[in-house]
Amino acid sequence: MVEIETNLKLKCLRSDNGGEYISGEFTRYCADNGIKMEKIIPGTPQQNGIAERMNRTLNERARSMRLHCGLPKTFWADAISTAAFLINRGPSVPLGFKIPEEVWSGKKVNLSYLKVFGCLAYVHIDDAARNHPQQNVVFNEEALYKDKLREGSERKEPGAVDLEDILTPELPQDTATAEGEISQDESGEAEESDDSEVVPYTPVTELRRSSRIIRKPVRFSPSLNYILLTDRGEPECYEEAMQVDESTKWELAMNDEMDSLLSNHTWELADLPKEKEALHNKWVYRIKEEPDGSKRYKARLVVKGFQQKEGVDYTEIFSPVVKMVIIRTVLGLVAQEGLHLQQMDVKTAFLHGDLDEEIYMKQPEGFEIKGKESLVCKLKRSLYGLKQAPRQWYKRFDSFIKGVGFLRCEADHCCYFKTLEESYLILLLYVDDMLIVGADLHEINSLKTKLSEEFAMKDLGEARQILGMRISRSKEGLKLSQEEYVKKVLKRFNMDDAKPVSTPLASHFRLSREQSPKTEDEMACMDKVPYASAIGSLMYAMICTRPDIAHAVGVVSRFMSNPGKEHWEAVKWIFRYLKGNPSLSLCFTKSKTGLQGYVDADNGGDIDSTKSTTGYVYTFGGTAICWVSKLQKIVSLSSCEAEYVAVTEATKEMIWLQSFLEELGHDQGKVCCTVTVKVPSIWQRIRFTMLGRSTYIVGIISSDQRWKMKCWCLRRSQEARIRQTC
Numbered sequence: 001m002v003e004i005e006t007n008l009k010l011k012c013l014r015s016d017n018g019g020e021y022i023s024g025e026f027t028r029y030c031a032d033n034g035i036k037m038e039k040i041i042p043g044t045p046q047q048n049g050i051a052e053r054m055n056r057t058l059n060e061r062a063r064s065m066r067l068h069c070g071l072p073k074t075f076w077a078d079a080i081s082t083a084a085f086l087i088n089r090g091p092s093v094p095l096g097f098k099i100p101e102e103v104w105s106g107k108k109v110n111l112s113y114l115k116v117f118g119c120l121a122y123v124h125i126d127d128a129a130r131n132h133p134q135q136n137v138v139f140n141e142e143a144l145y146k147d148k149l150r151e152g153s154e155r156k157e158p159g160a161v162d163l164e165d166i167l168t169p170e171l172p173q174d175t176a177t178a179e180g181e182i183s184q185d186e187s188g189e190a191e192e193s194d195d196s197e198v199v200p201y202t203p204v205t206e207l208r209r210s211s212r213i214i215r216k217p218v219r220f221s222p223s224l225n226y227i228l229l230t231d232r233g234e235p236e237c238y239e240e241a242m243q244v245d246e247s248t249k250w251e252l253a254m255n256d257e258m259d260s261l262l263s264n265h266t267w268e269l270a271d272l273p274k275e276k277e278a279l280h281n282k283w284v285y286r287i288k289e290e291p292d293g294s295k296r297y298k299a300r301l302v303v304k305g306f307q308q309k310e311g312v313d314y315t316e317i318f319s320p321v322v323k324m325v326i327i328r329t330v331l332g333l334v335a336q337e338g339l340h341l342q343q344m345d346v347k348t349a350f351l352h353g354d355l356d357e358e359i360y361m362k363q364p365e366g367f368e369i370k371g372k373e374s375l376v377c378k379l380k381r382s383l384y385g386l387k388q389a390p391r392q393w394y395k396r397f398d399s400f401i402k403g404v405g406f407l408r409c410e411a412d413h414c415c416y417f418k419t420l421e422e423s424y425l426i427l428l429l430y431v432d433d434m435l436i437v438g439a440d441l442h443e444i445n446s447l448k449t450k451l452s453e454e455f456a457m458k459d460l461g462e463a464r465q466i467l468g469m470r471i472s473r474s475k476e477g478l479k480l481s482q483e484e485y486v487k488k489v490l491k492r493f494n495m496d497d498a499k500p501v502s503t504p505l506a507s508h509f510r511l512s513r514e515q516s517p518k519t520e521d522e523m524a525c526m527d528k529v530p531y532a533s534a535i536g537s538l539m540y541a542m543i544c545t546r547p548d549i550a551h552a553v554g555v556v557s558r559f560m561s562n563p564g565k566e567h568w569e570a571v572k573w574i575f576r577y578l579k580g581n582p583s584l585s586l587c588f589t590k591s592k593t594g595l596q597g598y599v600d601a602d603n604g605g606d607i608d609s610t611k612s613t614t615g616y617v618y619t620f621g622g623t624a625i626c627w628v629s630k631l632q633k634i635v636s637l638s639s640c641e642a643e644y645v646a647v648t649e650a651t652k653e654m655i656w657l658q659s660f661l662e663e664l665g666h667d668q669g670k671v672c673c674t675v676t677v678k679v680p681s682i683w684q685r686i687r688f689t690m691l692g693r694s695t696y697i698v699g700i701i702s703s704d705q706r707w708k709m710k711c712w713c714l715r716r717s718q719e720a721r722i723r724q725t726c
Contacts, residue, residue, distance in 0.1 A: 069118020070146025353392025500580030
């Protein structure tokens with residue numbers, strides 16, 4: 001049919017290894033007609049991405065349509081058919097928002113006959129046409145099938161066809177239920193019916209039930225967690241912001257945003273060229289909590305960047321941010337040497353980037369200029385939401401900061417340093433947040449002045465909070481904690497009243513994929529649980545200040561694709577552990593201890609893949625600055641091999657950390673790391689030392705003289721080479 005309609009020859013057919021596609025008859029048909037068959041590897045749907053993506057789109061739309069109108073699962077095929085019909089007659093992004101059916105047939109699509117899916121339908125037969133098979137259907141688009149179900153106590157309208165009559169067998173008259181009972185009004189008189197047919201009625205004896213109100217426990221309730229996750233009290237759109245009680249505050253926030261945009265000459269009004277398309281935008285509203293407990297209302301104009309086309313509206317989009325390890329290492333230097341720690345924030349950072357492409361945007365909602373509604377905004381600078389906005393801002397800042405004498409670290413491209421006569425300055429950049437470190441306060445203020453002259457800056461003074469981490473300084477040193485964040489997460493997941501435990505993950509948890517849900521009921525139950533959101537919240541705490549939960553979070557994060565009840569219990573156990581000690585913090589002291597590391601690995605600890613887990617931690621000044629707990633990429637055949645793999649990964653991290661400290665002028669010289677290796681019948685402790693550009697590991701010969709570990713060397717440009725002799 002396709003070949004006849006398009007006058008084109010089908011050359012290639014890609015499919016999975018389903019039996020309907022690999023049968024001998026179908027294979028011979030393709031061979032006779034010159035059609036090349038491409039079969040994907042079993043279990044790899046990503047190789048047929050276009051078809052699989054459309055299958056998921058059809059399923060999601062059909063499920064939403066069916067649940068919205070309350071139809072049973074027996075109408076699944078009708079929902080799928082309707083979804084495919086609507087997709088073919090709706091705008092398509094790959095086709096430039098054209099209608100696929102119009103592109104295919106070349107004819108204008110008529111949508112006037114479409115009805116609301118799942119609405120009530122009544123079969124109407126005229127008296128004059130009762131002897132003919134012609135029937136008319138009347139649609140009530142204001143009522144859905146689920147609305148009809150709520151009328152269980154009301155009588156059915158004469159002549160109406162109910163879906164329950166189709167799906168359920170007809171009951172005998174002597175067993176008719178009270179659903180056919182004629183409803184009575186408040187005065188007790190029966191309503192008059194146009195239908196003279198008498199509906200049989202069987203009285204139903206009301207069962208005696210307990211008057212005690214049974215309430216389900218709300219603790220750990222998945223539905224309650226979901227409500228807490230989504231309801232923040234922030235408007236979702238412009239119309240909602242103008243209707244809430246805080247509309248005046250939101251209006252002031254939008255005016256401030258527009259003043260920043262206009263003062264920065266972000267766009268100019270122009271006519272839209274015929275070959276261009278204007279991007280849409282929206283207002284995003286957030287309530288910021290200040291360190292003093294006050295609330296700040298913030299509105300941001302965001303471009304809908306998903307409408308951009310690669311190669312037309314953007315090319316490169318990558319933009320780096322400073323690593324958490326670098327932040328903690330610099331804080332260790334601050335505590336050791338008693339340096340000043342200042343913080344600055346860039347107002348509307350993305351607006352400072354210059355655009356290389358020609359991009360048009362519609363005028364912001366609520367701020368259209370009267371008499372010029374037909375004009376669009378031609379962007380002169382980058383704007384929030386554009387895919388290339390972070391990169392353009394970073395390029396602008398990088399060129400400026402180099403121009404004032406700073407050098408960019410090779411270990412982290414968001415760390416800049418400047419050597420002075422008797423001291424130095426360090427600047428860390430995380431998107432629009434800056435930390436400035438130095439011994440000379442006059443030089444720091446001079447840098448602040450230069451930054452304020454080039455960008456719209458906000459001087460926050462001494463650093464107190466960065467990326468949700470609270471910074472506290474005292475005579476003893478510096479503390480980095482996330483107590484407020486942990487308490488907020490516990491409250492968010494309804495775990496603030498949970499019973500505390502003393503370990504991040506108890507030994508009785510033996511998690512595996514076998515505990516994942518297998519039936520539809522189990523999957524439907526777990527769909528209500530915000531598992532991925534909980535893992536993300538825990539992971540942020542782990543990455544920033546909580547190395548104690550690194551292993552536990554790493555274990556539960558392996559089951560995010562299909563979590564089960566046991567996996568969710570393990571997540572709640574981690575919450576209970578955080579409940580017991582939410583104020584744990586990293587304490588940086590004035591200790592002059594250099595870089596030290598510890599590494600270890602288990603042997604086949606993962607039940608599903610039998611892979612081993614690598615774990616290592618590095619300390620600077622006696623405080624942890626870098627930690628990792630993750631599965632190894634290969635399956636180790638022995639505990640000794642697993643230890644060697646762990647040592648290799650830990651040594652790579654050590655080389656990187658030492659190179660960063662060397663760039664700042666803090667040569668660590670000899671860096672020691674301790675690892676425990678299990679060789680046959682004996683535990684041996686090894687110390688490997690970094691000298692210059694190479695790492696040497698010297699082992700101890702075992703007592704049975706069967707295993708001897710010689711020196712092995714790891715250079716920056718080489719992989720680890722281990723030589724063993726038996």
